[in-house]
Amino acid sequence: xxxxxxxxxxxxxxxxxxxxxxxxxxxxxxxxxxxxxxxxxxxxxxxxxxxxxxxxxxxxxxxxxxxxxxxxxxxxxxxxxxxxxxxxxxxxxxxxxxxxxxxxxxxxxxxxxxxxxxxxxxxxxxxxxxxxxxxxxx
Numbered sequence: 001x002x003x004x005x006x007x008x009x010x011x012x013x014x015x016x017x018x019x020x021x022x023x024x025x026x027x028x029x030x031x032x033x034x035x036x037x038x039x040x041x042x043x044x045x046x047x048x049x050x051x052x053x054x055x056x057x058x059x060x061x062x063x064x065x066x067x068x069x070x071x072x073x074x075x076x077x078x079x080x081x082x083x084x085x086x087x088x089x090x091x092x093x094x095x096x097x098x099x100x101x102x103x104x105x106x107x108x109x110x111x112x113x114x115x116x117x118x119x120x121x122x123x124x125x126x127x128x129x130x131x132x133x134x135x136x137x138x
Contacts, residue, residue: 001035001040003017004035004040004041007049008042008045008046008049008050009041009046010043010046010047010071010072010073011032011036011041011043011072012071012072013071013072014028014032014035014041015028015029015032018031018032043072043073043074046071046073047068047073047074047075050064050067050068050071050073051064051068054067055083055088058088058091058092058095058118059118059119060085060088060089060092060115060118060119060120060121060124061083061085061119061120061121062119062120062121063117063118063119064119065119066119085120085124086124086127086128089115089120089124089125089128090128090131092115092118092120093111093115093128093132096114097111099132101129101132101133102129108129112125115128
């Protein structure tokens, strides 16, 4: 209960933490099942909160999917919400670089690598740079 009082945890996270504390796997499984049946632990709620937090920090769908998999979450359900990923990539780019267009191929490549590390795909990045070159289409 102390873990869940601080923040949402996936069932896999709770299982790992409790097993590291020395509790037997059968006890851990029973506790997690009981918490889930009471609605105190929910992988769906964890995925929703986690996704929202990552979107607010400017991360793209690919990165969020990878991190959710690491937490043992079914990623197909978690990212189904109607998110405007193009708007998010634009906000992330503008926060770091402003409305500026890269001046060289090397600079563009560096900016693309930054966006790729953030979890945006090549098509989203291409649309962003196309939009930046055509400021009247904002």
